[in-house]
Amino acid sequence: MTNKPFAEVIVDISARNLDRVFHYSIPPEINVPLRAGARVVVSFSGRKVEGYIVGFSDVSEVSGIKNISEVLDPETWLPADLIALAGWMADRYMCSTVTAIKALMPAGARTTGQTFFVPADSPEVVPVALLAGLEREVFDYVCRRGKVPQKEMFSRFGGRELETVLKELGSRGLIEVVRVIKPRLKPRQVQVIELALNREECERVIKDIAGKAPKQGAVLRTVYEYGSLPAAELSGLAGTTPATVRELIKKGYLAAKTVEIRRDPYASRSFTETEPLKPTPEQEKALQRLQKAITCSRLETFLLHGVTGSGKTEVYLQAIDCCIKSGKQAIVLVPEISLTPQMVERFKGRFGNLVAVLHSRLSAGERYDEWRQIKTGRVRVVVGARSAVFAPFDKLGLIIIDEEHETSYKQEDSPKYHAREVAIARGRLTNCVVVLGSATPSLESYSRALAGRYSLLTIENRVSGQALPEVTIVDLREEMKAGHRSIFSRELIGRIGDVLARREQVILFLNRRGYATFIVCRECGLVMKCPKCSITLTLHADEHELRCHYCDFRIKAPNICPDCASASIRQFGVGTQRVESEIARWFPDARVARMDMDTTTGKGSHEKILNRFRDGGIDILVGTQMIAKGLDFPGVTLVGVITADTSLNLPDFRAAERTFQLLTQVAGRAGRGKRPGEVVVQTYTPEHYSVVYAKNHDYRGFFREELTLREILEYPPYCSLVRIVISGKTENNVIQGSEMTASKLSQEFSRYSLGITQPLLGPAPAPLSKLRNRYRWQICIRGTPGSLLRRVIRKALESQQNDPLFATLKVSVDVDPLGMM
CATH class of the missing domain: 3.40.50.300 (P-loop containing nucleotide triphosphate hydrolases)
Known part of the structure; x- marks a missing residue:
């Protein structure tokens, strides 16, 4: 709260040159306490915009300070540490301050804006008389309606000419543009009905009217029993109509009031109370x-x-x-x-x-x-x-x-x-x-x-005292040599059969959803790819369609090749959907469920599947990485990894680390109860150090070997990494912009020592070189961790922001990225 005359406001406009504080006066009509973090509406360059108060001051260096127009919601403001955190994020992640502040706000507290056209207070008679054609038609329509939403205006008159007409009418002072900003959500309020009498009086009234007005008596008895009820529910519970309720309010027997109702996601759930356990x-x-x-x-x-x-x-x-x-x-x-x-x-x-x-x-x-x-x-x-x-x-x-x-x-x-x-x-x-x-x-x-x-x-030890599960590595190359073509090795099939016979549970892990990774024509070699992204389409068998898991493009899976009309269309690769289908074929009596992005789209769907598994209603749970970590089910004694190579072969310097982590985490789901656990890992690269160390549950051994490689290659944690992705709809523009950016960065880096042999990598096409119809190139910069690296990059990018070429491009900066796709 403040008694200072000026509020320091960050306006919600994404432009680098506007990423600073602007001063606004606090008018006397704003009689609510203002705090840093409050959201306000201010006038900026002739339009109403949302802004965030980040502080207050006694003086301003500029004259003609405008007033704050409106306080959006006095209750929604941020603590001082979050305002400071937004400033830290803007510097650390090289984004605007307002972008950082908006990340702190809950989705429901964000605003929506609507633009209206209204007649000017006193339009001049002479300019109005000069109007003709579309100008006259638009002006008359605005005057007749009084307030026209932008969407309605363009729907009725449409076309590029309308924009010119609206600007002309505005410049002549005949119409005005009004921007209304309001929160998307407000606290939920409902009308409730309660007794306006004390309980003794209510009992007397019920007896008096029970014979003459049974419906009114039923309503009073219902409220008497429940104490208070939402108006929308009362008449239904009493077996009558809202008119009866209104009549009782008129008579002074009932009272209506508005109360706030919390939208509690767990209101219908009860949780078993637990006590602290004795620590080991x-x-x-x-x-x-x-x-x-x-x-x-x-x-x-x-x-x-x-x-x-x-x-x-x-x-x-x-x-x-x-x-x-x-x-x-x-x-x-x-x-x-x-x-x-x-x-x-x-x-x-x-x-x-x-x-x-x-x-x-x-x-x-x-x-x-x-x-x-x-x-x-x-x-x-x-x-x-x-x-x-x-x-x-x-x-x-x-x-x-x-x-x-x-x-x-x-x-x-x-x-x-x-x-x-x-x-x-x-x-x-x-x-x-x-x-x-x-x-x-x-x-x-x-x-x-x-x-x-x-x-x-x-x-270093499990609470139960159980040993970590025994891990068996299966070389899929040997399975192929032996003529065993199933996606499940003989070892895994045998272990699953044993576990089911003991009425225990199995988790089968594969970090790839769908039925098949891709489909290909064996005649001409065509691989079905997404037309918007440089990625193969994944087959989903239930719907018999191909999907892009990046942009959600979908088409029906063809039975003949679209290029050569051959019927030699074949499926390659394995997804969780196929694992589910195949395991049901091998073990038809087993109760099988799948848990991935395709089966958990509905609200509460994760919980339903996991509850069934916990309660013993599922024998075999097939899933992606969402089942690999953190879950604790004592009945699971076997975990099968269908292929350890999915994450290992990604074009990313963290691929070995991710593989080790996933294998260790998913292995940890086994043997958490009284019965020992076992893990079967299938792989084409059993000799890879990430697989070997995961088999032995040896984190420190993996850490030492991986760290040595990172030091040789000068990758994190021995440097800070920044990835710049330049994207656009025209490939030549993207290439040209990438080369210009790399050149500018090289010039800036030549002035400083970043402590790395080769700080600049690229420009080059991103591994995912096209995404949602936009071409993508990337530049990676390595340097000693610290603000110097970010300052040099920021200077290089700001020097070219006014270049017309970059108006057609999007430049995305990712500080210490975890993915390189």
């Missing part, structure tokens, strides 16, 4: 260090490296309990929506209504209401996916990032932030504890822990 000695040691840092409000980042099944979640729960008892709040991030149901159950079971949930599968209204619950301090713990790191707590004491190595913590759209980095930055701003947990930490995190930048906590 390793858990206790980790907890003591965490609790000490939380109690002392000491800024510290911990890396909790615990094997799969070691009870990291129980450590999180007890650390959060300490945080709450210290009067503070906690955020817990999970990497996948598929982890959320099980995580929510654990946290709601321990902390009840003190827990709010934030993830993309909630409706916009549910997310908005959860955000408001957090904002008003009604909850103390937030569990959610990546964007939950922005939960608007004002007494933050702890941020936990479970499975910190996961790539889904990286945002693919601008701002291209990494939730792990943002959490640590927010920890610095709020002096809170940050915990990064994983069985397979990223190389960056583990190397920082060894260097002392993070505090390393290690749990």
